[in-house]
Amino acid sequence: MFQIRELEMIHWDFWRAIRVPLDAQIVTIVGPNGSGKTTLLDALRTLLALKCSGRRDYKRYVRNNRENYAWLRGVVSNPRKQAGGLFPYLFFPATSDEVTLFCRIKKQGGDWVRQYAIAEGDVPMNADTESAVQWLGVGEYKRRLEQAGLTPAIAEVLALEQGDTDKLCEYSPKALLDLVFQVFGDKQVLDHYAEAKLRLKEAEGELGKMEQQLSQVGLDVERLRLRANNHLEWRSLQLDIEKLEQQAVPALKYVEQWESLRGYINQFRGARKGLRQKQDELDALDAQYRQIATGQENAQSGEESARKEHDEAYAAFQVARDAARDSEKTMKEAERLRNLAEAEHGADGVALNDRLGERREAAAQLKQSIKLMKDERQQLAEAQYSLQQGRQPHPDFVNRMRAALDEAGIPHQLLTEIVEVSDNSWQDAVEALLAPYRHIILLNRYADRQRAFEIGQQLKYRHFIVPERESIGTANRNSILEVVDFKADAPGWLVGLLNRTQRAKSVADGKDLDGDWITREGYHKERRGARDISARPGDYAFGEAARQSRLTEASRRLRDLNDQLLQDEGKLVELERDISAIQQSLMGMQAVVQLAARQDEFAAVAERWPEEQRRVQEAGAAMAAAQASWEEARTSREDGRVAFEKLKDRRDRLNGLVEVELEQLARQRDEQSRRIRDLRQAKAEMPERVRVGEHMRALKDKYGSSREVLHMVERERERLAQIDWETDPTIIARRDKVTDDYNALANDTLVHRNEVQRTALLTDEARGAYINKLKATVRAYGRNLKRLGELSGIEVETDLPHLDNDDLVLSQAGLTVRFNFDQKGMMGLNDGEASGGQQVMKSLIMLISLMMDEANPSGFVFIDEPFAHLDIFNIDRVGGFLKATQAQYLITTPLTHNTNVYGPSELTLTTRKKQPGETWAPIIAQTRRRVRAPVTSE
Secondary structure (H helix, E strand, C coil): CCCCCEEEEECCCCEEEEEEEEECCCCCCCCCCCHHHHHHHCCCCCCCCCCCCCCCHHHHHHCCCCCEEEEEEEEEEEEEEECCCCCCCCCCCCCEEEEEEEEEEEEECCCEEEEEEEEEEECCCCCCCCHHHEEEEEHHHHHHHHHCCCCCHHHHHCCCCHHHHHHHHHHHHHHHHHHHHHHHCCHHHHHHHHHHHHHHHHHHHHHHHHHHHHHHHHHHHHHHHHHHHHHHHHHHHHHHHHHHHHHHHEEEEEEEEHHHHHHHHHHHHHHHHHHHHHHHHHHHHHHHHHHHHHHHHHHHHHHHHHHHHHHHHHHHHHHHHHHHHHHHHHHHHHHHHHHHHHHHCCCCHHHHHHHHHHHHHHHHHHHHHHHHHHHHHHHHHHHHHHHHCCCCCCCCCHHHHHHHHHHHHCEEEHHHCCCEEECHHHHHHHHHHHHHCCCEEEEEEEHHHHHHHHHHHHHHCCCCCCCECCCCCCCCEEHHHHHECCCCCEEEEHHHHHHHHHECCCCCHHHHCCCEEEEHHHEECCCCCCEEEECCCCHHCCHHHHHHHHHHHHHHHHHHHHHHHHHHHHHHHHHHHHHHHHHHHHHCHHHHHHHHHHHHHHHHHHHHHHHHHHHHHHHHHHHHHHHHHHHHHHHHHHHHHHHHHHHHHHHHHHHHHHHHHHHHHHHHHHHHHHHHHHHHHHHHHHCCHHCHHHHHHHHHHHHHHHHHHHHHHHHHHHHHHHHHHCCCHHHHHHHHHHHHHHHHHHHHHHHHHHHHHHHHHHHHHHHHHHHHHHHHHHHHHHHHHHHHHHHHHEEEECCCCCCCCCCHHHHHHHCCCEECCCCCCEEEECCCCCCCCHHHHHHHHHHHHHEEECEEEECEEEECCCCCCCCCHHHHHHHHHHHHHHEEEEEECCCCHHHHHHHHCCEECCCCCCCCCCCCCCEEEEECCCCCCCCCCC
């Protein structure tokens, strides 16, 4: 927090214009009683927008001098905050080391009004000051001071009554706790909670009276409702009989005939509309048919042209390929003869024959191994494709069973299809526990159970077929069921197994669990004992993790198989090459003689071979391009042909439908004309008063046929004769009046009940949450007491009160503080064991602790006469205590004290009484302690 450097007062009390420095840590204000010590402090309080001492206020001081205005000006420090942030200085945006506070008080409309201003730097008071600064209201000014560190708690301490600062040790624990809460702003909140509780009890009493009244009115409503319903029923029966006899019976036959005709007309119109739609569609198909037919002719021509180009390119390719192939054969023959010539010399026929047998046997074994691996690779590829499509592959016996169920029309699911593991870290445990049940079949309909059992017996299916399924209930805490999500209903016994099996982090952790448990790795303990039932990751079957695991395993196995196949196929090629070479060596041909005889032929072929090979490549590229063009033209033509054939079939079918509907429409038109003639004749014979069409159709919808109406009239006449009816017509109005009163009262009661319940809930929850704020306040105050006690050499202990969201607990709570002076043992606040000086020391520690703020370690304190009742030793002790703290102290003391009271003071202000007959009081004398220069040695 900031500290005060200077105070200037104009027309404040009996001071005309006075300016006093306050730039010291401890400022002592001394003077006789009534000389203005408290007046000076109240000037500072008014400058800081605080309450004055006692029953005084700022208006009392400005009235005394009989002037129409008064000014207060103070210069305070503006230190930079240690935390920095968006507002690095206390009075940001002011960034100078000092700021000036102004308070202007003037008479306005018969009353005194004050305004405040904050200026950057040390701004003097002159004629231009009033227009040069920006004036603030009291609320905004307080907000700016609070931002600078003058919190409401510090403001409460600075505004304590004169004399209360040295009597804090006389407070009871409850009174001390109330003072702490009041200083830190918590007392007002607690009072508001108490008042809210009182208002809540009053509202609950009113609600009880309203509910009692509502119950009584409800009885009246029910009684009148029964009587009114009886009367309405009687009157309705009378009207129904009259209406049926006079209107319904004559009109029903006509209505029935009209409804029949209208349905026939709608049917005719619908048929005609459908015919028009089909004709329009047929016209569109004809146009599309002609267009596609033209396109097909063009596509056929293009395909023929592309085919001819391909045939020509293919013929050229064959010529070049045959020539190159002949040359290649000749060159291979030369190579073979050279190899034979080299192998013939010194070859052992028996050894070569044995070696040939070994190579053939090894090649046969390798081919069999390669075939098995290719079969396995094919199966793995199919399983991998299924897994990538989101499907789990199943064994053949499961697929056969499911196919049989599908063929029998029995809907079903596998257990693996409805289980998902929500916590992947427990996937091993779930897989291990459910491994015996992975092939369970769950029936969707209970009625299919008998047929499903028969199919299972026929196919010898060794796993459960379960028709009974139930919804999943609440999972037990720490059970396997907590980490398993079911997408559909499951067998109850399986859910029970998962719900009673607990999760153990390790085997050692399982000893503290009762019942069944399983570890993450799959070590399972049940009633029969414990064993390892873990499953391999490649065998996972439940949930997305199982699919990913099996997909990873399949991919890994495919990579291994491909690598092994490459190696084995390379070995097979080497073996077959050795077999061929050995066979050639055993042939015993005279390779050297043949080489010599055909030397010129082989040389000529070798010379023309590169050119023939180039021609083959060029012809092959031309043929491939022609073939691609031909394939594209053929595909396009075939696609067009398929579309053309489909369109032709559709057009033929639609044309047949149009011809059939034309014949049907002609017959319907003749039938419609006949029915219209019959209906006109029936209407001419019907009475005039029931000829309105809407009226007749309504009667038909309500009563049906004329025979049913006659039966209804007979039954209602019998009912009128058998029952005692309410015939008073006023009963309806009485019922409505009481019902309206009941509804209004019920609505008011509901609104009031909701308000009472919500108020009670919000009040209780808000105060319960606020208890933490109270505890934090008490802990902070205790830390302040202990810290100040250490500075003054006094041990301080604080017993924190028990605070709970209960009226009785809060009303009885108290804060107990004990002090240990000179290691003589702990003593309470006002237990009679402490001397007067020790009581003052207690009060000072408790007072300064009230205004300490961890976020603002510095600041200032107003203390009235702290040295009263202190001996010389304790005065020095208090002085040393004040010097040790970081705060700025403004202390008042009368002239009668020992001179030791000036020991800690760095600046002494002496006030004097106004002399009789004088208008203004004397100025304040200033005495500043001389600072000794440090002694230097040469």
